[in-house]
Amino acid sequence: xxxxxxxxxxxxxxxxxxxxxxxxxxxxxxxxxxxxxxxxxxxxxxxxxxxxxxxxxxxxxxxxxxxxxxxxxxxxxxxxxxxxxxxxxxxxxxxxxxxxxxxxxxxxxxxxxxxxxxxxxxxxxxxxxxxxxxxxxxxxxxxxxxxxxxxxxxxxxxxxxxxxxxxxxxxxxxxxxxxxxxxxxxxxxxxxxxxxxxxxxxxxxxxxxxxxxxxxxxxxxxxxxxxxxxxxxxxxxxxxxxxxxxxxx
Amino acid sequence: xxxxxxxxxxxxxxxxxxxxxxxxxxxxxxxxxxxxxxxxxxxxxxxxxxxxxxxxxxxxxxxxxxxxxxxxxxxxxxxxxxxxxxxxxxxxxxxxxxxxxxxxxxxxxxxxxxxxxxxxxxxxxxxxxxxxxxxxxxxxxxxxxxxxxxxxxxxxxxxxxxxxxxxxxxxxxxxxxxxxxxxxxxxxxxxxxxxxxxxxxxxxxxxxxxxxxxxxxxxxxxxxxxxxxxxxxxxxxxxxxxxxxxxxxxxxxxxxxxxxxxxxxxxxxxxxxxxxxxxxxxxxxxxxxxxxxxxxxxxxxxxxxxxxxxxxxxxxxxxxxxxxxxxxxxxxxxxxxxxxxxxxxxxxxxxxxxxxxxxxxxxxxxxxxxxxxxxxxxxxxxxxxxxxxxxxxxxxxxxxxxxxxxxxxxxxxxxxxxxxxxxxxxxxxxxxxxxxxxxxxxxxxxxxxxxxxxxxxxxxxxxxxxxxxxxxxxxxxxxxxxxxxxxxxxxxxxxxxxxxxxxxxxxxxxxxxxxxxxxxxxxxxxxxxxxxxxxxxxxxxxxxxxxxxxxxxxxxxxxxxxxxxxxxxxxxxxxxxxxxxxxxxxxxxxxxxxxxxxxxxxxxxxxx
Amino acid sequence: xxxxxxxxxxxxxxxxxxxxxxxxxxxxxxxxxxxxxxxxxxxxxxxxxxxxxxxxxxxxxxxxxxxxxxxxxxxxxxxxxxxxxxxxxxxxxxxxxxxxxxxxxxxxxxxxxx
Numbered sequence: 001x002x003x004x005x006x007x008x009x010x011x012x013x014x015x016x017x018x019x020x021x022x023x024x025x026x027x028x029x030x031x032x033x034x035x036x037x038x039x040x041x042x043x044x045x046x047x048x049x050x051x052x053x054x055x056x057x058x059x060x061x062x063x064x065x066x067x068x069x070x071x072x073x074x075x076x077x078x079x080x081x082x083x084x085x086x087x088x089x090x091x092x093x094x095x096x097x098x099x100x101x102x103x104x105x106x107x108x109x110x111x112x113x114x115x116x117x118x119x120x121x122x123x124x125x126x127x128x129x130x131x132x133x134x135x136x137x138x139x140x141x142x143x144x145x146x147x148x149x150x151x152x153x154x155x156x157x158x159x160x161x162x163x164x165x166x167x168x169x170x171x172x173x174x175x176x177x178x179x180x181x182x183x184x185x186x187x188x189x190x191x192x193x194x195x196x197x198x199x200x201x202x203x204x205x206x207x208x209x210x211x212x213x214x215x216x217x218x219x220x221x222x223x224x225x226x227x228x229x230x231x232x233x234x235x236x237x238x239x240x241x242x243x244x245x246x247x248x249x
Numbered sequence: 250x251x252x253x254x255x256x257x258x259x260x261x262x263x264x265x266x267x268x269x270x271x272x273x274x275x276x277x278x279x280x281x282x283x284x285x286x287x288x289x290x291x292x293x294x295x296x297x298x299x300x301x302x303x304x305x306x307x308x309x310x311x312x313x314x315x316x317x318x319x320x321x322x323x324x325x326x327x328x329x330x331x332x333x334x335x336x337x338x339x340x341x342x343x344x345x346x347x348x349x350x351x352x353x354x355x356x357x358x359x360x361x362x363x364x365x366x367x368x369x370x371x372x373x374x375x376x377x378x379x380x381x382x383x384x385x386x387x388x389x390x391x392x393x394x395x396x397x398x399x400x401x402x403x404x405x406x407x408x409x410x411x412x413x414x415x416x417x418x419x420x421x422x423x424x425x426x427x428x429x430x431x432x433x434x435x436x437x438x439x440x441x442x443x444x445x446x447x448x449x450x451x452x453x454x455x456x457x458x459x460x461x462x463x464x465x466x467x468x469x470x471x472x473x474x475x476x477x478x479x480x481x482x483x484x485x486x487x488x489x490x491x492x493x494x495x496x497x498x499x500x501x502x503x504x505x506x507x508x509x510x511x512x513x514x515x516x517x518x519x520x521x522x523x524x525x526x527x528x529x530x531x532x533x534x535x536x537x538x539x540x541x542x543x544x545x546x547x548x549x550x551x552x553x554x555x556x557x558x559x560x561x562x563x564x565x566x567x568x569x570x571x572x573x574x575x576x577x578x579x580x581x582x583x584x585x586x587x588x589x590x591x592x593x594x595x596x597x598x599x600x601x602x603x604x605x606x607x608x609x610x611x612x613x614x615x616x617x618x619x620x621x622x623x624x625x626x627x628x629x630x631x632x633x634x635x636x637x638x639x640x641x642x643x644x645x646x647x648x649x650x651x652x653x654x655x656x657x658x659x660x661x662x663x664x665x666x667x668x669x670x671x672x673x674x675x676x677x678x679x680x681x682x683x684x685x686x687x688x689x690x691x692x693x694x695x696x697x698x699x700x701x702x703x704x705x706x707x708x709x710x711x712x713x714x715x716x717x718x719x720x721x722x723x724x725x726x727x728x729x730x731x732x733x734x735x736x737x738x739x740x741x742x743x744x745x746x747x748x749x750x751x752x753x754x755x756x757x758x759x760x761x762x763x764x765x766x767x768x769x770x771x772x773x774x775x776x777x778x779x780x781x782x783x784x785x786x787x788x789x790x791x792x793x794x795x796x797x798x799x800x801x802x803x804x805x806x807x808x809x810x811x812x813x814x815x816x817x818x819x820x821x822x823x824x825x826x827x828x829x830x831x832x833x834x835x836x837x838x839x840x841x842x843x844x845x846x847x848x849x850x851x852x853x854x855x856x857x
Numbered sequence: 858x859x860x861x862x863x864x865x866x867x868x869x870x871x872x873x874x875x876x877x878x879x880x881x882x883x884x885x886x887x888x889x890x891x892x893x894x895x896x897x898x899x900x901x902x903x904x905x906x907x908x909x910x911x912x913x914x915x916x917x918x919x920x921x922x923x924x925x926x927x928x929x930x931x932x933x934x935x936x937x938x939x940x941x942x943x944x945x946x947x948x949x950x951x952x953x954x955x956x957x958x959x960x961x962x963x964x965x966x967x968x969x970x971x
Contacts, residue, residue, distance in 0.1 A: 006878060032906055063321055071385060076366070080362055201311050402957075835877065835879060
């Protein structure tokens with residue numbers, strides 16, 4: 001189809017779709033008037049039921065943990081997919097030489113950028129661990145914290161130390177860690193089956209709400225997911241950076 | 250029934266284990282873990298199928314039982330059709346993994362890990378009773394599928410096919426997310442049974458119409474109906490052949506399963522007063538899909554693309570059955586899908602054998618190659634048997650489903666749709682018979698001076714180079730699937746079982762009772778079974794298939810000059826249809842938007 | 858204006874889809890897909906909002922305080938993760954497309970037709 005026919009077809013469809021969507025939104029309860037009941041029941045009973053103060057994390061890792069299992073494995077499958085799509089093929093080679101990496105590295109990284117970047121790696125890792133482990137208490141959790149953890153080696157890359165980053169976080173180890181995190185979450189679910197009779201039932205003592213060791217399996221699930229997300233995003237960035245910096249015909 | 254979540258957990262843990270051990274790079278580990286895990290899932294699903302008879306098996310994950318009728322957690326609501334679909338998925342995956350054992354070079358353990366994740370997602374999708382959970386598994390299934398399609402990165406086709414596939418299906422997922430948001434805004438619930446209870450008896454309005462339209466659009470994109478089917482031919486033409494077997498056999502059908510499940514659990518209460526207006530909409534979409542798919546099927550020389558259009562055509566026929574909005578239609582679709590899955594997977598495996606032997610997948614370039622030795626002659630026989638099963642020859646293959654479908658159509662006042670059933674199955678089977686005649690019999694015309702399809706001839710690097718003999722691990726699953734496809738029609742009591750299961754599937758009120766309150770009062774029905782006239786229609790399809798094949802192979806000499814102008818106009822129309830399948834992702838998304846707008850407007854008018 | 862957030866969501870969706878349809882660069886296409894998906898985040902979180910209510914974090918909040926819906930926020934989180942992963946896979950495909958086709962313009966990808 002020519003471009004104008006395509007755009008014409010699209011505009012006709014989009015006009016109809018947008019009109020109907022607006023009409024549908026008019027029939028929604030007005031913005032700011034959420035009627036419940038799902039969220040309200042959880043808000044009323046969640047803290048007492050699971051001793052977790054962050055209800056969004058409680059929903060993600062306890063009430064609807066099965067969704068999170070699927071979501072985790074979506075990330076897992078995407079990483080496998082990227083590994084397959086960007087794999088080495090015949091005719092290409094990876095030149096893991098520092099000079100080759102530096103030749104194509106991030107702009108002209110000044111010494112100041114490198115120094116500040118490397119200094120920030122530590123604090124970012126600590127922040128990531130904090131967010132992961134406090135997910136059941138305050139906003140945060142495995143996904144958010146895992147991303148912060150994955151960003152820490154990226155600071156090393158910004159400082160121009162790409163190959164060093166690959167030495168510190170070798171591919172096989174990160175891949176194994178990522179898979180272990182994914183399997184860990186599923187195994188927590190199985191633990192619920194084995195120890196409490198139902199898959200994903202919270203089977204560890206709930207503790208006091210507000211303390212770090214509370215809410216049963218939720219902090220454990222957060223840690224598993226944090227490891228998996230950190231590993232997954234690190235693998236993704238490494239694959240892309242390899243393609244940009246190292247892989248040549 | 251604590252084994253219900255295991256059907257999802259076992260393959261996922263196995264996939265993670267395979268990925269973690271990827272550095273070992275041992276093919277036998279990947280094969281054995283993969284086949285063991287899929288066999289385990291087959292057994293578990295079969296057990297669930299056995300238990301799901303009278304009442305659905307309802308499993309609340311996390312121990313979250315409903316709180317005064319409000320579902321707090323995610324439920325697995327397993328009824329006969331859901332468990333049956335899950336068992337079928339697991340069987341297909343097992344056959345595929347056995348087939349792949351000697352078929353191609355896998356990338357470490359990653360191929361097997363992805364296939365196990367794909368299976369877990371499909372099985373979870375069939376068993377889930379929660380709308381958002383279904384969407385999560387739908388996305389998981391899709392991501393694994395995108396990665397599997399892009400497997401052969403050395404060629405251009407797979408990359409383009411994967412991009413078209415990924416973008417089209419992602420837009421579909423966006424539509425479903427939006428639909429779920431609207432529905433949640435109205436009902437405050439995500440559990441299908443609870444949504445159904447909330448909406449039951451209320452007057453439908455624009456919000457319900459648009460939510461239904463969006464959710465159905467998203468799943469129909471996966472089911473590849475016209476006009477959102479373009480991605481499927483692209484993806485199938487380039488995916489590794491074992492993966493195509495899986496896609497054709499079960500992935501496409503799951504889109505239609507979702508539409509049926511969501512309609513009958515959530516929307517039946519609120520939309521059934523408008524069923525008389527909804528029925529023609531769905532049936533006509535099915536009719537157009539079936540005919541477009543069958544026509545494009547006949548135009549193909551690329552064997553995998555031909556089978557892809559055959560799948561699209563059959564998807565249209567399934568939609569006609571489901572669109573009748575009766576339990577008899579659901580029974581027809583279920584039986585039809587059963588026969589079709591085995592037959593189509595077997596045909597793809599036959600193509601895989603040819604690809605393995607000759608590194609070629611073009612019908613005309615393979616002319617006469619199929620008579621080389623006994624193994625290939627067997628494959629030729631299987632090819633013909635698969636075509637016969639697809640045509641729904643009396644008592645074979647899809648005969649049961651097709652006959653139930655024709656009966657349901659007639660009862661609902663759509664007797665003219667029987668012609669569509671006969672035409673579509675005859676045309677698609679005829680294309681396969683024609684291919685069989687060319688490849689294994691050496692018949693047919695020479696290659697025309699200008700090629701009919703200006704497709705790039707990619708080197709088929711799936712299996713590296715041509716081989717001399719076909720391994721047993723490839724022949725055995727092909728034979729097994731073909732025999733099952735043929736025999737499915739003979740299973741005693743299948744027709745009654747399917748009709749009863751469908752009656753329970755469509756009983757929304759009893760389903761809600763079972764899920765939310767632990768017990769549902771399902772009514773039993775009088776199964777109708779087959780009629781004598783079914784044999785007439787099925788023989789007609791078979792005769793049509795054989796005629797089309799014979800005309801294509803031997804009819805080149807016939808001069809039909811009297812039909813000249815008509816023929817030219819028909820050719821022009823077919824050319825236009827062909828150019829619509831442009832391979833351009835922007836075109837596809839434009840069609841999706843247009844279809845979405847059209848569907849939303851149509852449903853808005855229906856509920857008015 | 859109790860309709861404004863929803864209108865914004867519809868607008869964003871249409872612009873995202875327009876971008877995909879008219880895109881001349883695969884990376885631009887992936888970003889437009891993300892934009893279209895962002896419309897669903899808006900819609901999801903929008904339907905769960907409650908005027909004057911607090912965030913559903915009870916650390917330091919008296920039990921029984923009205924809060925917004927935590928469920929849609931959890932759903933939006935899943936939505937975001939899904940979009941990020943699909944984008945990653947599509948971008949990897951774009952990288953390989955550049956290597957195989959020599960271009961990332963969808964108009965120039967010609968290997969599948971008919």
